[in-house]
Amino acid sequence: MSSPSPVFSVRRQAPQLIEPAVEQTPRELLHLSYADGQLRYNIPIILFYKNNPSMKGKDPVNSIREALGRALVYYYPLAGRLGEGPDKKLMVDCTGEGILFVEAEANIKHEQLGDSIYPPCGSFDEFLYNVSGSEGILNCPLLLFQVTRLTCGGFIVAIRLNHTMCDGPGFSQFLHAVAEIACGKQAPSILPIWNRELFNARDPTCITLPEFEDGTHNSQNVAVTNSTNMSYKSFFFYPREFKALRNHLPSHLKNCTTRFELLTACLWKCRTAALGLKPDDVVLVSFPINSRGNHQNMHVPLGYYGNAFVLAAVSSRVNHLCDNPLGYVVELVKEAKAQLSEGYVKSSVDRKVIRGRTMQTTFERMFNITLADNTHSGFDEVDFGWGKPVYGGIPLVRLGSSAYSRCNKNGMDGVLVPICLPSSVMERFHQELKIMTQ
Incomplete structure:
Protein backbone atom coordinates (compact mmCIF):
# COMPACT_ATOMS: atom_id res chain seq x y z
CA MET A 1 0.00 0.00 0.00
CA ASN A 200 26.47 -0.93 32.16
CA ALA A 201 29.20 -3.44 31.39
CA ARG A 202 30.49 -5.82 34.04
CA ASP A 203 33.97 -5.72 35.48
CA PRO A 204 35.55 -7.85 34.16
CA THR A 205 33.58 -8.09 30.94
CA CYS A 206 32.57 -11.53 29.70
CA ILE A 207 31.10 -12.45 26.31
CA THR A 208 28.94 -15.58 26.17
CA LEU A 209 26.79 -14.70 23.17
CA PRO A 210 26.80 -16.88 20.04
CA GLU A 211 28.78 -15.64 17.05
CA PHE A 212 26.97 -15.36 13.72
CA GLU A 213 28.37 -16.75 10.52
CA ASP A 214 29.59 -14.18 8.02
CA GLY A 215 27.67 -13.97 4.77
CA THR A 216 29.23 -14.01 1.32
CA HIS A 217 29.72 -10.39 0.26
CA ASN A 218 29.33 -11.09 -3.44
CA SER A 219 28.76 -8.72 -6.37
CA GLN A 220 25.04 -9.50 -6.43
CA ASN A 221 24.70 -8.41 -2.81
CA VAL A 222 26.60 -5.19 -3.52
CA ALA A 223 24.32 -4.39 -6.47
CA VAL A 224 21.17 -4.69 -4.35
CA THR A 225 22.63 -2.80 -1.39
CA ASN A 226 23.78 0.09 -3.59
CA SER A 227 20.52 0.36 -5.52
CA THR A 228 19.19 3.91 -5.65
CA ASN A 229 15.81 2.98 -7.11
CA MET A 230 14.05 2.14 -3.86
CA SER A 231 10.41 1.30 -3.27
CA TYR A 232 8.55 2.02 -0.01
CA LYS A 233 5.30 0.27 0.88
CA SER A 234 3.25 -0.52 3.96
CA PHE A 235 1.53 -3.88 4.38
CA PHE A 236 -1.44 -4.49 6.69
CA PHE A 237 -1.88 -7.77 8.51
CA TYR A 238 -5.41 -8.32 9.79
CA PRO A 239 -6.78 -11.41 11.61
CA ARG A 240 -7.41 -12.96 8.18
CA GLU A 241 -3.72 -12.79 7.25
CA PHE A 242 -2.58 -14.07 10.63
CA LYS A 243 -4.99 -17.00 10.32
CA ALA A 244 -3.59 -17.82 6.88
CA LEU A 245 -0.02 -17.72 8.21
CA ARG A 246 -0.91 -19.91 11.19
CA ASN A 247 -2.38 -22.48 8.81
CA HIS A 248 1.14 -23.00 7.42
CA LEU A 249 2.34 -24.22 10.84
CA PRO A 250 2.39 -27.81 12.07
CA SER A 251 -0.08 -28.63 14.86
CA HIS A 252 2.49 -28.40 17.67
CA LEU A 253 3.26 -24.76 16.79
CA LYS A 254 -0.19 -23.38 15.96
CA ASN A 255 -1.26 -22.56 19.50
CA CYS A 256 2.09 -21.59 21.01
CA THR A 257 3.36 -19.15 18.38
CA THR A 258 2.91 -15.43 19.00
CA ARG A 259 1.92 -12.97 16.30
CA PHE A 260 5.39 -11.43 16.52
CA GLU A 261 7.09 -14.80 15.92
CA LEU A 262 4.72 -15.59 13.07
CA LEU A 263 5.12 -12.22 11.37
CA THR A 264 8.90 -12.10 11.82
CA ALA A 265 9.36 -15.57 10.36
CA CYS A 266 7.07 -14.75 7.41
CA LEU A 267 8.79 -11.47 6.54
CA TRP A 268 12.29 -12.93 6.86
CA LYS A 269 11.41 -15.88 4.63
CA CYS A 270 9.57 -13.82 1.98
CA ARG A 271 12.22 -11.08 1.89
CA THR A 272 15.03 -13.61 1.48
CA ALA A 273 13.23 -15.38 -1.36
CA ALA A 274 12.59 -12.06 -3.11
CA LEU A 275 16.22 -10.95 -2.93
CA GLY A 276 17.32 -13.81 -5.18
CA LEU A 277 20.52 -14.54 -3.28
CA LYS A 278 22.77 -17.55 -3.78
CA PRO A 279 21.69 -20.73 -1.93
CA ASP A 280 24.75 -20.74 0.33
CA ASP A 281 24.60 -17.03 1.20
CA VAL A 282 23.85 -16.28 4.84
CA VAL A 283 21.06 -13.96 5.93
CA LEU A 284 20.24 -12.76 9.40
CA VAL A 285 17.21 -11.43 11.21
CA SER A 286 17.60 -9.46 14.43
CA PHE A 287 14.97 -8.00 16.72
CA PRO A 288 15.08 -5.94 19.91
CA ILE A 289 13.53 -7.57 22.98
CA ASN A 290 12.36 -5.42 25.88
CA SER A 291 14.16 -6.30 29.13
CA ARG A 292 11.41 -4.80 31.28
CA GLY A 293 9.41 -7.22 33.37
CA ASN A 294 10.63 -10.16 35.41
CA HIS A 295 11.01 -12.72 32.65
CA GLN A 296 14.75 -12.03 32.31
CA ASN A 297 15.47 -11.33 36.00
CA MET A 298 16.80 -7.89 35.10
CA HIS A 299 14.56 -6.22 37.72
CA VAL A 300 14.10 -3.09 35.62
CA PRO A 301 12.01 -0.82 37.85
CA LEU A 302 8.68 0.64 36.83
CA GLY A 303 9.35 4.12 35.49
CA TYR A 304 12.71 3.33 33.85
CA TYR A 305 12.76 5.22 30.57
CA GLY A 306 16.25 4.50 29.24
CA ASN A 307 17.18 1.95 26.60
CA ALA A 308 16.24 -1.40 28.08
CA PHE A 309 16.32 -3.75 25.13
CA VAL A 310 18.72 -6.38 23.89
CA LEU A 311 19.13 -7.43 20.28
CA ALA A 312 18.35 -11.09 19.62
CA ALA A 313 19.50 -12.50 16.29
CA VAL A 314 19.56 -15.69 14.26
CA SER A 315 21.18 -16.47 10.91
CA SER A 316 20.49 -19.07 8.27
CA ARG A 317 21.68 -20.11 4.85
CA VAL A 318 19.36 -18.97 2.09
CA ASN A 319 18.52 -22.45 0.85
CA HIS A 320 17.54 -23.61 4.37
CA LEU A 321 15.28 -20.60 4.79
CA CYS A 322 13.61 -20.78 1.38
CA ASP A 323 13.28 -24.54 0.92
CA ASN A 324 11.83 -25.32 4.34
CA PRO A 325 8.22 -24.57 5.42
CA LEU A 326 7.29 -21.58 7.58
CA GLY A 327 7.31 -23.72 10.72
CA TYR A 328 11.06 -24.22 10.35
CA VAL A 329 11.63 -20.46 10.30
CA VAL A 330 9.31 -19.95 13.28
CA GLU A 331 11.42 -22.44 15.24
CA LEU A 332 14.56 -20.40 14.46
CA VAL A 333 12.92 -17.22 15.73
CA LYS A 334 11.69 -19.00 18.86
CA GLU A 335 15.19 -20.36 19.56
CA ALA A 336 16.67 -16.87 19.30
CA LYS A 337 14.12 -15.53 21.77
CA ALA A 338 14.66 -18.46 24.14
CA GLN A 339 18.34 -17.53 24.59
CA LEU A 340 17.39 -14.32 26.34
CA SER A 341 18.24 -14.21 30.01
CA GLU A 342 19.94 -11.88 32.45
CA GLY A 343 23.28 -13.36 31.36
CA TYR A 344 22.43 -12.75 27.70
CA VAL A 345 21.58 -9.10 28.39
CA LYS A 346 24.78 -8.53 30.39
CA SER A 347 26.88 -10.31 27.77
CA SER A 348 25.30 -8.18 25.04
CA VAL A 349 26.35 -5.01 26.85
CA ASP A 350 29.85 -6.40 27.45
CA ARG A 351 30.28 -7.20 23.76
CA LYS A 352 29.27 -3.66 22.80
CA VAL A 353 31.95 -2.29 25.09
CA ILE A 354 34.68 -4.66 23.88
CA ARG A 355 33.93 -4.53 20.15
CA GLY A 356 32.28 -1.16 19.75
CA ARG A 357 30.29 -1.01 16.53
CA THR A 358 31.96 -3.86 14.66
CA MET A 359 28.90 -6.08 15.08
CA GLN A 360 26.77 -3.64 13.12
CA THR A 361 29.20 -3.85 10.19
CA THR A 362 29.08 -7.65 10.31
CA PHE A 363 25.28 -7.64 10.29
CA GLU A 364 25.23 -5.34 7.26
CA ARG A 365 27.40 -7.77 5.30
CA MET A 366 24.89 -10.54 5.90
CA PHE A 367 21.86 -8.90 4.32
CA ASN A 368 20.23 -8.53 7.66
CA ILE A 369 16.76 -7.31 8.45
CA THR A 370 16.00 -5.81 11.86
CA LEU A 371 12.35 -6.10 12.83
CA ALA A 372 11.12 -4.21 15.88
CA ASP A 373 7.78 -4.77 17.58
CA ASN A 374 6.19 -1.43 18.49
CA THR A 375 2.69 -2.87 18.91
CA HIS A 376 3.04 -2.72 22.72
CA SER A 377 4.84 0.63 22.96
CA GLY A 378 1.61 2.57 23.32
CA PHE A 379 2.20 5.30 20.75
CA ASP A 380 -1.26 4.55 19.33
CA GLU A 381 -2.86 5.26 22.72
CA VAL A 382 -1.43 8.71 23.56
CA ASP A 383 -4.49 10.86 24.28
CA PHE A 384 -3.93 14.60 24.83
CA GLY A 385 -7.68 15.07 25.33
CA TRP A 386 -8.79 14.74 21.69
CA GLY A 387 -8.87 10.94 21.73
CA LYS A 388 -6.37 8.36 20.54
CA PRO A 389 -4.43 8.97 17.33
CA VAL A 390 -5.64 7.52 14.05
CA TYR A 391 -2.05 6.41 13.56
CA GLY A 392 0.81 6.63 16.02
CA GLY A 393 4.24 5.23 15.25
CA ILE A 394 7.21 5.57 12.94
CA PRO A 395 6.76 7.75 9.84
CA LEU A 396 9.72 6.44 7.85
CA VAL A 397 11.45 3.19 7.01
CA ARG A 398 14.83 2.36 5.53
CA LEU A 399 16.44 -0.62 3.83
CA GLY A 400 17.26 -3.34 6.34
CA SER A 401 14.82 -2.42 9.10
CA SER A 402 11.14 -2.14 9.90
CA ALA A 403 8.88 -1.75 12.91
CA TYR A 404 5.45 -3.22 13.53
CA SER A 405 2.73 -0.80 14.64
CA ARG A 406 -0.82 -1.37 15.75
CA CYS A 407 -3.29 0.19 13.35
CA ASN A 408 -7.02 0.45 12.79
CA LYS A 409 -7.85 0.92 9.12
CA ASN A 410 -11.37 0.85 7.72
CA GLY A 411 -12.65 -0.23 11.12
CA MET A 412 -10.36 -3.26 11.35
CA ASP A 413 -7.60 -3.72 13.92
CA GLY A 414 -4.36 -5.01 12.53
CA VAL A 415 -0.59 -4.65 12.37
CA LEU A 416 1.10 -2.30 9.92
CA VAL A 417 4.51 -3.24 8.52
CA PRO A 418 6.43 -0.68 6.39
CA ILE A 419 9.02 -2.15 4.04
CA CYS A 420 11.80 -0.61 1.96
CA LEU A 421 13.35 -2.64 -0.86
CA PRO A 422 14.87 -2.02 -4.28
CA SER A 423 12.02 -1.60 -6.75
CA SER A 424 13.11 -4.69 -8.65
CA VAL A 425 12.75 -6.74 -5.46
CA MET A 426 9.55 -5.22 -4.02
CA GLU A 427 7.19 -6.83 -6.53
CA ARG A 428 8.74 -10.27 -5.93
CA PHE A 429 8.44 -9.70 -2.17
CA HIS A 430 4.77 -8.77 -2.59
CA GLN A 431 4.13 -11.97 -4.56
CA GLU A 432 5.91 -14.10 -1.96
CA LEU A 433 3.79 -12.46 0.73
CA LYS A 434 0.59 -13.16 -1.19
CA ILE A 435 1.46 -16.85 -1.39
CA MET A 436 1.97 -16.98 2.38
CA THR A 437 -1.14 -14.99 3.33
CA GLN A 438 -3.71 -16.28 0.83
Missing part, protein backbone atom coordinates in the same frame (compact mmCIF):
# COMPACT_ATOMS: atom_id res chain seq x y z
CA SER A 2 1.30 3.40 -0.93
CA SER A 3 -0.31 6.58 -2.18
CA PRO A 4 0.95 9.96 -3.39
CA SER A 5 1.15 12.72 -0.80
CA PRO A 6 -1.49 15.44 -1.16
CA VAL A 7 -0.42 18.97 -2.07
CA PHE A 8 -0.66 21.48 0.78
CA SER A 9 1.41 24.08 2.57
CA VAL A 10 2.51 24.48 6.19
CA ARG A 11 3.06 27.78 7.95
CA ARG A 12 5.38 27.61 10.95
CA GLN A 13 6.14 29.93 13.83
CA ALA A 14 9.75 30.46 14.89
CA PRO A 15 11.11 27.53 16.94
CA GLN A 16 11.13 28.07 20.70
CA LEU A 17 12.69 26.32 23.66
CA ILE A 18 10.34 24.74 26.20
CA GLU A 19 11.95 24.67 29.63
CA PRO A 20 10.76 22.81 32.74
CA ALA A 21 7.86 24.73 34.24
CA VAL A 22 9.63 25.56 37.51
CA GLU A 23 12.39 28.04 38.19
CA GLN A 24 14.97 25.39 38.91
CA THR A 25 15.31 21.63 38.41
CA PRO A 26 18.24 19.60 39.77
CA ARG A 27 21.51 20.67 38.14
CA GLU A 28 23.54 17.47 37.95
CA LEU A 29 25.66 15.39 35.62
CA LEU A 30 24.07 12.01 34.92
CA HIS A 31 25.85 9.12 33.20
CA LEU A 32 24.09 7.20 30.47
CA SER A 33 24.52 3.44 30.20
CA TYR A 34 26.71 1.64 27.69
CA ALA A 35 23.48 0.40 26.08
CA ASP A 36 22.37 4.03 25.62
CA GLY A 37 25.72 5.03 24.16
CA GLN A 38 25.43 2.62 21.22
CA LEU A 39 22.38 4.45 19.86
CA ARG A 40 23.82 7.77 18.77
CA TYR A 41 21.16 8.77 16.30
CA ASN A 42 17.77 10.44 16.23
CA ILE A 43 14.48 8.63 15.66
CA PRO A 44 11.21 10.13 14.35
CA ILE A 45 7.68 9.50 15.64
CA ILE A 46 4.38 10.87 14.34
CA LEU A 47 0.84 10.96 15.75
CA PHE A 48 -2.25 11.93 13.69
CA TYR A 49 -5.39 13.16 15.48
CA LYS A 50 -8.89 13.80 14.14
CA ASN A 51 -11.10 16.68 15.22
CA ASN A 52 -13.04 16.11 18.45
CA PRO A 53 -16.17 18.32 18.64
CA SER A 54 -16.17 18.06 22.44
CA MET A 55 -12.84 19.94 22.49
CA LYS A 56 -14.18 22.93 20.54
CA GLY A 57 -12.47 26.13 21.65
CA LYS A 58 -9.42 24.35 23.02
CA ASP A 59 -6.09 24.63 21.24
CA PRO A 60 -3.96 21.47 21.00
CA VAL A 61 -0.78 23.49 20.40
CA ASN A 62 -1.08 25.46 23.64
CA SER A 63 -2.28 22.44 25.60
CA ILE A 64 0.64 20.25 24.53
CA ARG A 65 3.19 23.06 24.88
CA GLU A 66 2.13 23.75 28.48
CA ALA A 67 1.99 20.05 29.35
CA LEU A 68 5.50 19.52 27.97
CA GLY A 69 6.91 22.15 30.31
CA ARG A 70 5.19 20.59 33.30
CA ALA A 71 6.23 17.04 32.33
CA LEU A 72 9.87 18.17 32.02
CA VAL A 73 9.83 19.01 35.73
CA TYR A 74 9.80 15.24 36.29
CA TYR A 75 11.81 14.31 33.18
CA TYR A 76 14.32 17.14 33.59
CA PRO A 77 17.27 15.22 32.04
CA LEU A 78 15.45 15.49 28.68
CA ALA A 79 15.79 19.28 28.96
CA GLY A 80 19.59 19.01 29.28
CA ARG A 81 22.42 18.50 26.81
CA LEU A 82 24.62 15.49 26.06
CA GLY A 83 28.39 15.53 26.41
CA GLU A 84 31.21 13.00 26.45
CA GLY A 85 33.44 11.96 29.31
CA PRO A 86 36.45 9.63 29.41
CA ASP A 87 36.41 6.93 26.70
CA LYS A 88 33.59 8.87 24.99
CA LYS A 89 31.16 7.78 27.68
CA LEU A 90 27.96 9.78 27.35
CA MET A 91 26.70 12.05 30.10
CA VAL A 92 23.73 14.38 30.23
CA ASP A 93 24.28 17.77 31.79
CA CYS A 94 20.93 18.66 33.34
CA THR A 95 21.08 22.33 32.38
CA GLY A 96 17.33 22.83 32.02
CA GLU A 97 17.89 24.58 28.67
CA GLY A 98 14.83 22.90 27.28
CA ILE A 99 13.51 21.08 24.23
CA LEU A 100 12.65 22.55 20.83
CA PHE A 101 9.02 23.24 19.96
CA VAL A 102 7.53 24.40 16.65
CA GLU A 103 3.95 25.64 16.27
CA ALA A 104 2.49 25.18 12.79
CA GLU A 105 -0.67 25.23 10.68
CA ALA A 106 -1.45 23.28 7.50
CA ASN A 107 -4.13 24.21 4.96
CA ILE A 108 -5.49 20.67 4.73
CA LYS A 109 -8.05 18.47 6.46
CA HIS A 110 -7.22 15.14 8.05
CA GLU A 111 -9.45 13.32 5.58
CA GLN A 112 -7.48 14.72 2.66
CA LEU A 113 -4.28 13.10 3.91
CA GLY A 114 -5.70 9.66 3.16
CA ASP A 115 -3.22 6.80 3.33
CA SER A 116 -0.28 9.21 3.37
CA ILE A 117 -0.53 9.21 7.19
CA TYR A 118 0.96 5.73 7.11
CA PRO A 119 4.66 5.11 6.52
CA PRO A 120 6.31 6.06 4.34
CA CYS A 121 4.81 9.44 5.23
CA GLY A 122 5.82 11.44 2.19
CA SER A 123 5.04 14.77 3.85
CA PHE A 124 6.97 14.12 7.05
CA ASP A 125 9.46 16.92 6.37
CA GLU A 126 6.53 19.35 6.37
CA PHE A 127 5.28 18.07 9.71
CA LEU A 128 8.69 18.13 11.41
CA TYR A 129 10.85 21.07 10.47
CA ASN A 130 14.57 20.36 10.80
CA VAL A 131 15.64 23.32 12.92
CA SER A 132 19.13 24.34 11.87
CA GLY A 133 21.82 23.11 14.26
CA SER A 134 19.47 20.81 16.17
CA GLU A 135 20.07 17.55 14.32
CA GLY A 136 23.25 16.52 16.16
CA ILE A 137 23.67 14.24 19.16
CA LEU A 138 26.05 16.19 21.41
CA ASN A 139 25.30 19.68 22.76
CA CYS A 140 21.91 19.82 21.05
CA PRO A 141 18.30 19.76 22.27
CA LEU A 142 17.36 16.16 22.97
CA LEU A 143 13.80 16.51 21.69
CA LEU A 144 12.13 18.39 18.85
CA PHE A 145 8.32 18.68 18.74
CA GLN A 146 6.18 20.16 15.98
CA VAL A 147 2.43 20.40 16.55
CA THR A 148 0.55 21.22 13.35
CA ARG A 149 -3.10 22.32 13.37
CA LEU A 150 -5.29 21.11 10.49
CA THR A 151 -8.20 23.09 9.06
CA CYS A 152 -10.70 20.46 10.22
CA GLY A 153 -9.74 20.85 13.89
CA GLY A 154 -7.48 17.82 13.89
CA PHE A 155 -3.74 18.07 14.42
CA ILE A 156 -0.43 16.27 13.98
CA VAL A 157 2.31 15.77 16.56
CA ALA A 158 5.69 14.99 14.99
CA ILE A 159 8.74 14.32 17.13
CA ARG A 160 12.46 13.74 16.79
CA LEU A 161 14.05 11.95 19.74
CA ASN A 162 17.72 11.50 20.61
CA HIS A 163 17.71 7.70 20.90
CA THR A 164 20.45 7.66 23.53
CA MET A 165 17.93 8.97 26.07
CA CYS A 166 15.00 6.58 25.58
CA ASP A 167 13.85 3.48 23.79
CA GLY A 168 10.32 3.11 22.40
CA PRO A 169 8.58 2.07 25.65
CA GLY A 170 10.59 4.64 27.63
CA PHE A 171 9.65 7.51 25.34
CA SER A 172 6.04 6.35 25.21
CA GLN A 173 6.07 6.62 29.01
CA PHE A 174 7.11 10.28 28.67
CA LEU A 175 4.43 10.99 26.03
CA HIS A 176 1.77 9.45 28.25
CA ALA A 177 2.97 11.65 31.11
CA VAL A 178 2.57 14.71 28.87
CA ALA A 179 -0.90 13.48 27.84
CA GLU A 180 -2.00 12.94 31.44
CA ILE A 181 -0.96 16.46 32.39
CA ALA A 182 -2.67 17.89 29.29
CA CYS A 183 -5.85 16.13 30.43
CA GLY A 184 -5.72 17.73 33.90
CA LYS A 185 -3.53 15.55 36.11
CA GLN A 186 -1.10 17.33 38.41
CA ALA A 187 1.63 14.68 38.04
CA PRO A 188 2.34 11.60 35.92
CA SER A 189 0.85 8.35 37.21
CA ILE A 190 4.24 6.67 36.63
CA LEU A 191 7.18 8.66 37.94
CA PRO A 192 10.45 8.43 35.96
CA ILE A 193 13.46 6.53 37.29
CA TRP A 194 17.04 6.97 36.00
CA ASN A 195 19.04 3.89 37.19
CA ARG A 196 21.14 3.69 33.99
CA GLU A 197 23.78 1.60 35.76
CA LEU A 198 21.51 -1.41 35.18
CA PHE A 199 22.79 -1.59 31.61
